[in-house]
Amino acid sequence: MLLLRWILKLWFLFLLIATVCGKKTSDVGSCQPRPSCHECIRSHPSCAWCKQLDFVQAEESDTARCAPRLELERRGCLPSEVMDPRGKLHTLEDRPLSKSNQYDSITQLAPQRIALQLRPGEEQRFTVRFRRAEGYPVDLYYLMDLSHSMKDDLENIKRLGSDLLTALRNITNSVKIGFGSFVDKTVLPYVSTAPKKWLHPCPIADEPCQSPFSYRHVLALTDNASEFESTVSQQFVSGNLDPAEGGFDAIMQVAACKEQIGWRDVTRLLVFTSDGTWHTAGDGKLGGIYMPNDGRCHLDKNGLYTESHLYDYPSVGHLAEVLSESNIQPIFAVTGTRLLMYEELSKLIPKSAVGELKEDSSNVVQLILDAYNSLSSTVNLEHSSDLPPGVTIAYDSHCGDSETFGRAQGGECSGVHINQLVQFTVRINATTCLPATQDLVLRVLGVGEELRVQLSTACECQCGDVQPSAPHCSGGQGNLTCGICSCQEGYIGRLCECKPEDLNDPEAGCRDGNSTGPICNGKGQCVCGKCQCNTHASGPFCECDNTGCERHNGELCAGNGQCRCGICECRSNYTGGACECSLDTSGCMRDGAVCSDHGRCVCNRCHCEAGWLGSHCSHCAECRTPCEQHRDCAECKALGTGPLSENCSVSCNQTVRVLPASAVDERWCKMTARDGSLLIYLMEKDETGGITLTVNSQEGISDQTFKLVLSLVLGLVGFGVLLIVLYRIVIDIWDRREVKRFEEECRRAKGNEVNNPLFRRATTTVINPKYRKD
Incomplete structure (x- = not known):
C-alpha cells in the first residue's frame, strides 16, 4: 500500500511538472525576435515592441526590441515606450430594446452597429441582446400548387382571405398577405405540349381549366382581405404529366423578386401548399434544360416566370441559401402522404416548419398559426455573409434556463416567450491581417433588424516618433521610425554610422584577436566592423551565451533576472545563483514575528532553531x-x-x-x-x-x-473450479443412467419374433406358349 501511494504521488507530480513546464516552454517560444515593429506585432499576440532609443545595447541587434511586454519592461523599457496594440470594441449605435407594438418603433436586436478591431491571434468578444416584442409585423405570401389534384383546396382558399387576416391580426396589427401559384415547367416531359392538351390540360372536358405555367405571381402583399378573395377567386386549376411539381422554381422567384412581391423588413412567411413532390437540380436535363438556376428574378409584367425553360430547377442548398439571405421562413403545408418527405426537406432549410394539410385545406389557418408560433419562439442568430479570409466566429447562447457554447453555425434559443430577453456572446478571432475594413452582418432569422460589424485588424505600429533625418541616426543620416533607423542611401549600420567604402577590412573588428573562426562566433552579423549579436548572445564578439545560466523550476534565472554571459543578473530583492532566493520576508511572517522568533528567514522560508518545528517554527518539540x-x-x-x-x-x-x-x-x-x-x-x-x-x-x-x-482469491477460484468439476461429473453420471434406461425400454418393447402360420412367400410362374420341350 505504501509503495502504491508513492507511485501515485510521483505520477501526479510528473503530470504537474509536465503541464507547467510545457506551458512555460510554449509561452517562451511563442514570441520570436523580429526586425521591425510591424512584423513583431503581426507574428504573435504576446509580442510587443520597445521603441525606446537607448533600449538596445551597442552589440545587440534591433530584433531584441521584439519580446513579450513583461520581458521588455524587465529589461528596462519604459511602459510608455512599449508598442503593444490590442483589440478594441467601439459601439456605434445601441438603441434600447423596446416592448412597443408600433411597427416603426420596435427594437428587438441590440446593439445595431459596432466597430471591432482584432489583433491577429487574439480573440475578441461582444454581447448581442434580443427581446421578442409583442405585435411584430408579419408579411405572409401564400404559394399554392394549382395542379388538378388541388382542385378542392383552391375552392377553400378562395374563401380564406378574411379568416387568415383575422387570425393574424390577433397576433399583430400590421399584417399583409399575398398570393402566387405554380404548376411545372412548360416543356415535355413535365406538361403536354399538344395543342388540345395545352389549351385544356384537365382530365374533365367541361370543367374550368387554365393552360399550364411554371409560376405566376397573382397578388402582391396587401392588407385588404376582399382584394385577396377577389383575386384568388379568379384562379383555376391546371394540369401536368408527372406527380412531381415545379415548386422550387416558384419559391426561388418569390425570394428573388422582392419588389414585385412587396416584402417589407418584417417577419416574412412563405406558406407553400402542395400534395405532390418536387423537381430539383438536374431534373431539367430531361427537358433539354442544362443552364443552372441563377437565383435572379425573371417575372414579366404579368407576373409570369417566362424563362423557366432556360434555367434548371434550383438545388436544395441553393434554395436554402437564398431563403436565408432573404430572411424568409417557409411553412410547408402538405398532405399526409407527403409529410415525411417535407419533414426531411425542412431539416435542410433553416427556420422552416412543416404541417399536415387536410385533403381540402380546411385546416390551413390553424396550421399557419401553429407554425408561426413555433418559428417565432425560436431565436437563431447567424452571420448572413461569408466570413473574411482568416476570420473565425463562434457563438455562446444564454437562453435563461439553458446555455450552449462554441457553435460555429450560430446561436440558438428555443421556447422564447414574448418580452423574454436572451443574450448571445459572439467570439471573433483573426489569424491574418485584413487588407481593409470588412463589413459583417449578424441578424436573427425571421426578423428584419440586423447588427452591422465593421471589422479591422491592428497590424500597424502607430509609434508617433517618425523623424526624417533624425539626429539619433548619426546626425541625420537616416529616418527614425519606432526606435530604429532607416539609413539613407550610402549609409549602413544600426545607427547609420558608416559607409561601406570607408571600411578597409569590414570583418577585422568582428573576429576575436587572430581567430580564424566564424565571424561574431556565428552568433551575430558584422555591421560597420562591429558585431551585432542575435537575441541570445552578447559581448563584443557575441562570445557570451545568454541562455546558459542556472535555471530554477525550469525557468532561466527563475524568471527573476536576466542572463548575461552565463551569469544571472538578478532584479532587486532577489539573490542566488539562479535568482531563486527572494529577499522578501513576508513568507516568514506570522502574527508580526519572523519565524515566531524561533528561527531565521532564509530565501523567504523559516529555518527553525533546535526544539522548534513547523513552517513558521511555531511547534514546540520539547513541549510534547x-x-x-x-x-x-x-x-x-x-x-x-x-x-x-x-x-x-x-x-x-x-x-x-x-x-x-x-x-x-x-x-x-x-x-x-x-x-x-x-x-x-x-x-x-x-x-x-x-x-x-x-x-x-x-x-x-x-x-x-x-x-x-x-490466497482468498485463489481459494475462491479453486472452489469455483471444484464446483464446476463436481457438476460435470454429476451430469455425466445422470446422462449415462438415462441412456441405459432408454436402451432397456427399447428392448422390452421389441417382443418375440415367431413364424406366422398364415404367411406364404410370393411365387411367380412364367409360361411360354411356344416352348416345346423337343
Whole structure:
C-alpha cells in the first residue's frame, strides 16, 4: 500500500511538472525576435515592441526590441515606450430594446452597429441582446400548387382571405398577405405540349381549366382581405404529366423578386401548399434544360416566370441559401402522404416548419398559426455573409434556463416567450491581417433588424516618433521610425554610422584577436566592423551565451533576472545563483514575528532553531512526549506527508531508516499519522546525541495483506473450479443412467419374433406358349 501511494504521488507530480513546464516552454517560444515593429506585432499576440532609443545595447541587434511586454519592461523599457496594440470594441449605435407594438418603433436586436478591431491571434468578444416584442409585423405570401389534384383546396382558399387576416391580426396589427401559384415547367416531359392538351390540360372536358405555367405571381402583399378573395377567386386549376411539381422554381422567384412581391423588413412567411413532390437540380436535363438556376428574378409584367425553360430547377442548398439571405421562413403545408418527405426537406432549410394539410385545406389557418408560433419562439442568430479570409466566429447562447457554447453555425434559443430577453456572446478571432475594413452582418432569422460589424485588424505600429533625418541616426543620416533607423542611401549600420567604402577590412573588428573562426562566433552579423549579436548572445564578439545560466523550476534565472554571459543578473530583492532566493520576508511572517522568533528567514522560508518545528517554527518539540516530538519528522521522511512535508529536510535533522516489519515491543512508538494510518517507529540516541528513527515500513504487513488477498482469491477460484468439476461429473453420471434406461425400454418393447402360420412367400410362374420341350 505504501509503495502504491508513492507511485501515485510521483505520477501526479510528473503530470504537474509536465503541464507547467510545457506551458512555460510554449509561452517562451511563442514570441520570436523580429526586425521591425510591424512584423513583431503581426507574428504573435504576446509580442510587443520597445521603441525606446537607448533600449538596445551597442552589440545587440534591433530584433531584441521584439519580446513579450513583461520581458521588455524587465529589461528596462519604459511602459510608455512599449508598442503593444490590442483589440478594441467601439459601439456605434445601441438603441434600447423596446416592448412597443408600433411597427416603426420596435427594437428587438441590440446593439445595431459596432466597430471591432482584432489583433491577429487574439480573440475578441461582444454581447448581442434580443427581446421578442409583442405585435411584430408579419408579411405572409401564400404559394399554392394549382395542379388538378388541388382542385378542392383552391375552392377553400378562395374563401380564406378574411379568416387568415383575422387570425393574424390577433397576433399583430400590421399584417399583409399575398398570393402566387405554380404548376411545372412548360416543356415535355413535365406538361403536354399538344395543342388540345395545352389549351385544356384537365382530365374533365367541361370543367374550368387554365393552360399550364411554371409560376405566376397573382397578388402582391396587401392588407385588404376582399382584394385577396377577389383575386384568388379568379384562379383555376391546371394540369401536368408527372406527380412531381415545379415548386422550387416558384419559391426561388418569390425570394428573388422582392419588389414585385412587396416584402417589407418584417417577419416574412412563405406558406407553400402542395400534395405532390418536387423537381430539383438536374431534373431539367430531361427537358433539354442544362443552364443552372441563377437565383435572379425573371417575372414579366404579368407576373409570369417566362424563362423557366432556360434555367434548371434550383438545388436544395441553393434554395436554402437564398431563403436565408432573404430572411424568409417557409411553412410547408402538405398532405399526409407527403409529410415525411417535407419533414426531411425542412431539416435542410433553416427556420422552416412543416404541417399536415387536410385533403381540402380546411385546416390551413390553424396550421399557419401553429407554425408561426413555433418559428417565432425560436431565436437563431447567424452571420448572413461569408466570413473574411482568416476570420473565425463562434457563438455562446444564454437562453435563461439553458446555455450552449462554441457553435460555429450560430446561436440558438428555443421556447422564447414574448418580452423574454436572451443574450448571445459572439467570439471573433483573426489569424491574418485584413487588407481593409470588412463589413459583417449578424441578424436573427425571421426578423428584419440586423447588427452591422465593421471589422479591422491592428497590424500597424502607430509609434508617433517618425523623424526624417533624425539626429539619433548619426546626425541625420537616416529616418527614425519606432526606435530604429532607416539609413539613407550610402549609409549602413544600426545607427547609420558608416559607409561601406570607408571600411578597409569590414570583418577585422568582428573576429576575436587572430581567430580564424566564424565571424561574431556565428552568433551575430558584422555591421560597420562591429558585431551585432542575435537575441541570445552578447559581448563584443557575441562570445557570451545568454541562455546558459542556472535555471530554477525550469525557468532561466527563475524568471527573476536576466542572463548575461552565463551569469544571472538578478532584479532587486532577489539573490542566488539562479535568482531563486527572494529577499522578501513576508513568507516568514506570522502574527508580526519572523519565524515566531524561533528561527531565521532564509530565501523567504523559516529555518527553525533546535526544539522548534513547523513552517513558521511555531511547534514546540520539547513541549510534547518524545514520541510526539518526533512523529511529524518520522511521518514526513517516511511517508512524505504531515505538517512538515513542505520543508522536511530543513525542519528535521534526525536520521531516519525505513526497515521492514520486525518484532515490536514497548520501546516502539505507535502514533496515528495525519492520513489516519498507523505509524510505528523506534527512537535511538548515539554517543554524539544524534537521534536515529527506525520506521516500520509495514512492507511485511503489506506482504501479508497481499498474500491474504491472493490466497482468498485463489481459494475462491479453486472452489469455483471444484464446483464446476463436481457438476460435470454429476451430469455425466445422470446422462449415462438415462441412456441405459432408454436402451432397456427399447428392448422390452421389441417382443418375440415367431413364424406366422398364415404367411406364404410370393411365387411367380412364367409360361411360354411356344416352348416345346423337343
